Amino acid sequence: MAGIGFRLQKILRRQxxxxxxxxxxxxxxxxxxxxxxxxxxxxxxxxxxxVFHSPEMPLFFSSVTFIYSTSxxxxxxxxxxxxxCAADADYAGHRExxxxxxxxxMAVAVPAQAAFAGWFFFFCTGASDVFKVSCVFLxxxxxxxxxxxxxxxxxxxxxxxxxxFAAGYAASGTLAWLFFRYFGPxxxxxxxxxxHALLVVLxxxxxxxxxxxxxxxxxxxxxxxxxxxxxMVALCGLAYNIGIWADKFLFWWFGDGRVQVSGLLYAMPLxxxxxxxxxxxxxxxxxxxxxxxxxxxxxxxxxxxxxxxGKAPLERLEERRLGMVxxxxxxxxxxxxxxxxxxxxxxVLADRIMPALGLGALQTGVFQIVLIGSFLLVLFLTxxxxxxxxxxxxxxxxxxxxxxxxxxxVTGASIYFGEQWYGVGYVAAAMAGLAISSxxxxxxxxxxxxxxxxxxxxxxxxxxxxxxSPE
Amino acid sequence: MRIPDACxxxxxxxxxxxxxxxxxxxxxxxxxxxxxFSIFFLGADRRAAxxxxxxxxxxxxxFREAFLFERPSADELRPAPLDPGTASELAEGLESxxxxxxxxxxxxxxxxxxxxxxxxxxxxxFGNLLHERASWDVLRKAYAxxxxxxxxxxFFWTCRIIHAPLWQMLRALPEVPHAAVxxxxxxxxxxxxxxxxxxxxxxxxxxxxxxxxxxxxxIEITQADWIHEPQGHGILAGPTRLALKNLWIGMFAFLGKxxxxxANPIISLYSGNSRLQEEFGARAERVTIIPNGILPARFxxxxxxxxxxxxxxxxxxxxxxxxxxxxxxxxxxxAARMLADALPxxxxxxxxxxxxxxxxxxxxxxxxEDLDLREAVSFHGSGRIEEILVGVDVLVLTSISEALPxxxxxxxxxxxxxVATDVGACRELLNGRTPEDKALGRGGILTGxxxxxxxxxxxxxxxxDHELRTTMGAAGFLRVMQFYNxxxxxxxxxxxxxxxxxxxxxxxxx
Numbered sequence: 001m002a003g004i005g006f007r008l009q010k011i012l013r014r015q016x017x018x019x020x021x022x023x024x025x026x027x028x029x030x031x032x033x034x035x036x037x038x039x040x041x042x043x044x045x046x047x048x049x050x051v052f053h054s055p056e057m058p059l060f061f062s063s064v065t066f067i068y069s070t071s072x073x074x075x076x077x078x079x080x081x082x083x084x085c086a087a088d089a090d091y092a093g094h095r096e097x098x099x100x101x102x103x104x105x106m107a108v109a110v111p112a113q114a115a116f117a118g119w120f121f122f123f124c125t126g127a128s129d130v131f132k133v134s135c136v137f138l139x140x141x142x143x144x145x146x147x148x149x150x151x152x153x154x155x156x157x158x159x160x161x162x163x164x165f166a167a168g169y170a171a172s173g174t175l176a177w178l179f180f181r182y183f184g185p186x187x188x189x190x191x192x193x194x195x196h197a198l199l200v201v202l203x204x205x206x207x208x209x210x211x212x213x214x215x216x217x218x219x220x221x222x223x224x225x226x227x228x229x230x231x232m233v234a235l236c237g238l239a240y241n242i243g244i245w246a247d248k249f250l251f252w253w254f255g256d257g258r259v260q261v262s263g264l265l266y267a268m269p270l271x272x273x274x275x276x277x278x279x280x281x282x283x284x285x286x287x288x289x290x291x292x293x294x295x296x297x298x299x300x301x302x303x304x305x306x307x308x309x310g311k312a313p314l315e316r317l318e319e320r321r322l323g324m325v326x327x328x329x330x331x332x333x334x335x336x337x338x339x340x341x342x343x344x345x346x347x348v349l350a351d352r353i354m355p356a357l358g359l360g361a362l363q364t365g366v367f368q369i370v371l372i373g374s375f376l377l378v379l380f381l382t383x384x385x386x387x388x389x390x391x392x393x394x395x396x397x398x399x400x401x402x403x404x405x406x407x408x409x410v411t412g413a414s415i416y417f418g419e420q421w422y423g424v425g426y427v428a429a430a431m432a433g434l435a436i437s438s439x440x441x442x443x444x445x446x447x448x449x450x451x452x453x454x455x456x457x458x459x460x461x462x463x464x465x466x467x468x469s470p471e
Numbered sequence: 472m473r474i475p476d477a478c479x480x481x482x483x484x485x486x487x488x489x490x491x492x493x494x495x496x497x498x499x500x501x502x503x504x505x506x507x508f509s510i511f512f513l514g515a516d517r518r519a520a521x522x523x524x525x526x527x528x529x530x531x532x533x534f535r536e537a538f539l540f541e542r543p544s545a546d547e548l549r550p551a552p553l554d555p556g557t558a559s560e561l562a563e564g565l566e567s568x569x570x571x572x573x574x575x576x577x578x579x580x581x582x583x584x585x586x587x588x589x590x591x592x593x594x595x596x597f598g599n600l601l602h603e604r605a606s607w608d609v610l611r612k613a614y615a616x617x618x619x620x621x622x623x624x625x626f627f628w629t630c631r632i633i634h635a636p637l638w639q640m641l642r643a644l645p646e647v648p649h650a651a652v653x654x655x656x657x658x659x660x661x662x663x664x665x666x667x668x669x670x671x672x673x674x675x676x677x678x679x680x681x682x683x684x685x686x687x688x689x690i691e692i693t694q695a696d697w698i699h700e701p702q703g704h705g706i707l708a709g710p711t712r713l714a715l716k717n718l719w720i721g722m723f724a725f726l727g728k729x730x731x732x733x734a735n736p737i738i739s740l741y742s743g744n745s746r747l748q749e750e751f752g753a754r755a756e757r758v759t760i761i762p763n764g765i766l767p768a769r770f771x772x773x774x775x776x777x778x779x780x781x782x783x784x785x786x787x788x789x790x791x792x793x794x795x796x797x798x799x800x801x802x803x804x805x806a807a808r809m810l811a812d813a814l815p816x817x818x819x820x821x822x823x824x825x826x827x828x829x830x831x832x833x834x835x836x837x838x839x840e841d842l843d844l845r846e847a848v849s850f851h852g853s854g855r856i857e858e859i860l861v862g863v864d865v866l867v868l869t870s871i872s873e874a875l876p877x878x879x880x881x882x883x884x885x886x887x888x889x890v891a892t893d894v895g896a897c898r899e900l901l902n903g904r905t906p907e908d909k910a911l912g913r914g915g916i917l918t919g920x921x922x923x924x925x926x927x928x929x930x931x932x933x934x935x936d937h938e939l940r941t942t943m944g945a946a947g948f949l950r951v952m953q954f955y956n957x958x959x960x961x962x963x964x965x966x967x968x969x970x971x972x973x974x975x976x977x978x979x980x981x
Contacts, residue, residue: 311622311711314614453627454607458597458635459542 035244036283037149037165038068043276044173047357049269056185058269059127062261063135063189065272066120069245071113071142077237078109081230083150085221098211102151104223106144113143125263134189141196148203152210160206168199232393236400240384243404243433247411247425248275254415255422271422274354274363278370281346285339285378289385296331300324301389308452321448328445332382343375362419369423376430383437387444390451395440403433475509475532477968478650478668482513482661486525492656492681493525495763500528502961506968509533509648511668513640513661515540537643539636539660543597547642550598560587561595562605569613574752578729585667588641597638601631617718621711629715633722640664644671651972652677654964655730657684658751659723662730669733675971678734679761679964682874683747685727692719728752735977736967740875741896742904757977760904761964762896763875764957770884773857774948777885780861785816786934789863789887791856791878792870794825794832799892803869804838804848805923806930811847813931819844819867822851822859860885864940865933870894871920879915880955883947888940889915890929892922900950908954914947 042065049057082105089097117139121132145168152161172195179191227234252258252266259267304320312320346353347368354364380403387396411425444451479500485493500508508531514520516538527534542548553561564584571577588595600606614626640660647668654677655665662678669676693716731737731753738761739745745758788810792798800821807819825832832850839848851859856878860866866882866889873895880900882889891897901917903909916929933940954960 308624311624313620314611314623315619317623450604450607453624454602454604458548458601458631 035072036280036286038072039276039279041169042068043273043280046269046273046276048173054180054185056180056188058259058261058267059131059265060188060192061269062265062267063121063125063127063131064138064192065248065267066265067117067135067139067142069248070116070120071139071146073238073241073245074113074116075109075143075146076241077234078105078227079147079150080237081105081226081234082147083153084230084233085226086151095210096212098151098207101221101226102147102207104221105147105226108223109143109147110140114140120264125265127262128186130186131189134187134193138189138193138196141193141200144200145196145203148200148207152203152206157206157210160210161203164199164202164206167202168195171195171198232397236393236397239397239400239404243400243407243429246404246407247423247429248272250408250411250415250425251422254412256415256419270359270363271366273357274359274367275370275423275426277357278367279374281343281371282339282374282378284342285335285375286381288335288338289378289382292331292334296327297324297386298389300327304448314449317449321445324448325442325445328386328441332379335379335382339375339378343371346371365420366423369427373423373427373430376427376434380430380433380437383434383441386441387437390441390444390448392440392444395437395444399433399437399440402436403429406432473507475507475648475650476972477506477652477654478509478511478648478665480511480513480647480653480655480661480665480668482655482657482659483515484656485510485512486523486527487512487514487520489524495681496656497525497528498957499961499964500530502958503965504530506530506965507532509650510535511647511661511664512536513643513664514538517541533648535646535648537639537646539639539643541639543635543639543642546593547596548598548601549596550602551594551596553595553599553603557591557595558603558605561599561603562609564588565606565609566612569609570616574725574728575732577725578732581725581729582667582670585641585644589644597635597642600634600638618711618714621714625711625715626718629718633719636660637722641667644668647671650674652968654679654968655734656681658727658730659684659688660726662734663726666730666733669976673975675974676734676976677736677738677967677971678730679738680744680748681740681763683739683744683751685723685751686747688723689720692716692723724751731757733977741899743895744874761960762955763877763880764955764960765877765880765884765951766957767884767951770857770860770881773861773885776861777887782937783864785818786814786930787862787864788817788819788867788930788934789859789865790819790821790823790867791859791881792823792868792876793827794821794823794835794850795828796831797870797872799869799871799921800831800835801838802921802923802926803867804835804842804844806867806869806926807844807848808842809923809927810930810934811844813927814934815847817847817930817934819848820851820862821849822854824853825850856881857885860887863887865890865930866915867926867930868892868897869918869921869926873897875900879947880951883914883944883951883955886941886944886948888933888943888947890918890926890933891915892920892926893917894920900955901947903950904954908950911949911953912942912946914943914950916943 042061045061045064049061082101085101086098089095089101114136117136121127121135125132127135149161149165152164172192175191175195176188177191179187179194183190221229251268251271255268255271257268257271259269261267300320300323304317304324307316307320350364350368350371354360354367359367380399384396384399387393387399407425407429409425410428414421414424479496481496484490485496508528510531510533512520512534514536520536520538564580564587567580568577568584571580610627610630613630614623618626637660640663644664644667647664649672652675653665653669653672655662657680658678662684665676665678668674695716728751731748731751735757736759737748737753737757738759739748740762741760745753745760748758749755788807790798790800790803794800803819803821810817810819836850839845860882863882863885864887866878866887868876868879868889868891870876870892871894873892875896876891879889879891879897883900889901891901898917899908901915902913903911916933918925918929933943
């Protein structure tokens with residue numbers, strides 16, 4: 001993520017107003033990544049549902065939601081590991097390894113995704129065959145989409161990512177509508193999936209353009225070796241995505257007011273709408289986080305390492321460490337002020353916004369709770385990123401597990417206690433994640449010098465055996 | 472099996488490395504066939520010890536080895552889980568060594584740490600020293616105390632690298648064989664492990680040094696540009712470099728002091744080295760001299776051949792040694808010019824390998840041309856010493872540094888007088904060391920370093936005076952026979968082992 005922040009700062013240095021807007025836009029899109037993209041897409045579909053009152057829409061919406069959420073959970077961990085390996089290869093000057101790496105990961109992820117989606121839609125739902133096949137097809141496209149966009153992000157091709165998504169989603173919407181109009185409701189999903197196929201093709205083309213052809217120097221990691229050497233990262237991705245989606249699934253399956261759409265596909269249409277909209281409020285906070293916080297914190301981090309390698313005396317390293325702590329405090333404060341006031345405004349205005357979107361009082365309450373949860377989530381992500389920066393994978397995993405566990409437990413309890421408590425699980429999870437991640441991050445920053453030096457293996461070629469780093 | 476009479480602690484020498492000390496060790500063992508030896512060899516790494524260059528004598532009952540600069544096992548590198556008590560004991564142990572009030576307290580702390588580590592066995596590993604917070608805190612404290620302004624990363628890595636062989640040494644301690652007497656041939660790692668082993672066994676401990684290890688390391692480190700560059704980032708700036716060199720030197724000085732405090736007697740080859748040992752911390756009352764010797768019988772034939780020769784018409788001056796700067800051949804050549812001015816018939820022949828420093832040899836050849844010495848001076852390469860000495864009337868040595876040059880003893884064994892610079896053991900070889908030795912008379916003439924005129928004067932004097940040559944040659948011969956006979960000097964070690972057997976290690980306070 002550091003690379004992205006730095007690149008954005010360069011864009012900012014152009015210092016024209018449009019350039020700044022552009023930069024914020026990229027930041028918003030990339031930093032919130034797949035999550036924001038998918039939620040935005042779902043919100044858009046949800047709003048479209050309000051416009052096209054068609055009986056097929058709930059099935060379509062639930063299916064897309066299910067595909068997006070499960071594919072994030074399934075490929076989330078794999079994607080993180082692959083991006084990390086690709087970034088390592090890129091850093092080592094072996095960009096040509098990216099393509100073989102990608103194909104190895106896809107060879108595992110695509111069949112897994114297809115098998116899961118095939119099993120679910122054919123055995124657990126009751127839609128038409130065209131629709132089911134299209135769902136499996138979309139699952140595969142979405143799974144690839146996460147991996148490819150993550151990879152391109154790691155290669156700092158932000159424009160290409162954003163451009164591809166814009167084109168892909170435009171095509172998806174248009175094709176879905178056209179297929180619906182000309183082939184009938186069963187083909188709605190087919191059109192939507194076809195648009196995603198275009199998106200995947202575009203992303204693949206971008207990666208092809210960004211990676212050199214020809215023979216591969218050195219050996220790219222195999223899927224298994226990559227997963228085992230980055231198992232903590234993989235588990236983080238899994239736990240985090242489960243944490244994000246756990247409350248939604250629990251509501252669909254156990255909440256009051258749930259609607260069975262088809263087989264195991266459930267929905268809480270109005271509640272879902274409020275949740276997605278509330279979640280989207282993280283976009284400005286994420287943009288700030290990436291642009292200001294990340295770049296500032298990473299600059300200090302870079303200075304620290306420059307001085308470590310630049311043979312500075314300990315006193316100066318200590319100053320640099322304090323600089324990091326200071327910048328973190330400053331930026332968190334800035335984030336609290338900015339995202340806090342944004343959230344506050346939305347909470348206050350919720351009474352006016354929600355009815356305008358056709359949502360009622362109960363949804364307004366959910367929206368307000370989710371707004372608060374999203375505010376906490378941005379802060380949680382901030383500290384989680386610090387932990388990743390410091391390569392404290394064990395701590396990062398602990399935070400993600402607490403996040404997921406709290407969400408499951410408290411959401412479960414909220415369902416038991418009744419509708420007025422809905423949404424508390426998400427808030428509690430973000431709060432617990434924030435509490436533990438901020439403590440751990442501060443602790444590790446306190447210990448930075450010790451860890452930086454004393455965890456170094458004495459004999460580098462033995463780093464695997466000399467188990468002093470978490471993995 | 473009976474306990475060996477003596478355990479020799481050898482660092483980087485016999486049986487894997489050829490050299491003067493290795494040969495000496497071999498003869499020490501050979502000349503005591505009735506004694507049983509065990510040997511503990513300390514090397515840098517196994518690669519340098521692939522092949523034994525010496526046969527192992529039959530009276531070596533046990534041979535063991537350890538390699539200090541090898542990578543410790545993966546197990547050793549993985550920190551063992553420490554309970555808080557052990558961790559704080561580790562920290563206290565380290566602190567008591569590094570922040571000891573004085574040198575003596577530091578040695579005692581090091582002994583205590585070694586004992587503590589031995590009782591802990593494998594439950595405290597090198598990985599703990601590398602990665603434990605306790606050692607980090609000690610390291611930071613040491614940094615703040617000693618070098619608060621130098622490059623921290625280099626300080627950190629130098630500390631690590633210094634400690635790896637020390638830790639390996641402590642780990643190797645149980646491997647040191649049992650013996651009635653411990654005898655190390657240097658200070659440093661071998662000296663330290665000898666001290667620890669003798670404490671473990673409650674056995675006496677002898678140190679005999681050929682060179683002075685601490686001084687040799689000091690010179691090596693001062694001159695080195697190697698000071699470790701951990702990640703290949705940049706050149707070390709002056710103050711940091713100096714500080715890190717001091718860290719290394721301080722470590723070796725400490726090992727030396729620890730060895731000297733533990734050993735009794737502390738033996739060197741000649742009084743100059745005894746003084747150095749005292750300078751590096753040896754107590755004067757423990758210091759004694761057992762010189763190197765030669766087997767004079769080897770030169771009997773040469774001596775007889777010389778005495779039956781008719782008196783030569785012109786004096787033949789001989790130099791035997793490598794043609795290298797330390798021998799200061801250029802001073803010898805300048806002296807030869809002056810000699811030729813005084814005695815045009817005198818001849819100077821140089822015998823010894825010329826390929827060790829080709830450039831220096833060529834400079835010498837040019838000098839011969841420039842000084843117009845083609846007639847008077849000749850280079851002959853290496854040859855058999857006994858044969859060369861038959862044709863030598865005066866041996867000359869102009870070295871700027873020597874230890875105990877055997878060539879002087881060999882010349883004496885043939886009855887040849889010597890002109891030598893006043894370095895190393897030359898003074899006591901030429902003039903005698905003890906009163907009874909001095910009473911034998913002078914075996915030659917001492918000259919100043921880099922003084923062609925003094926060397927030339929001495930040579931002229933001896934060349935002109937056949938009588939003086941005979942007298943000095945005879946004194947030298949008697950000196951070798953009485954004080955530098957190898958059989959005789961080596962037997963002192965046998966006697967020492969016998970007399971110390973059953974006694975405890977050297978007492979702590981004098």
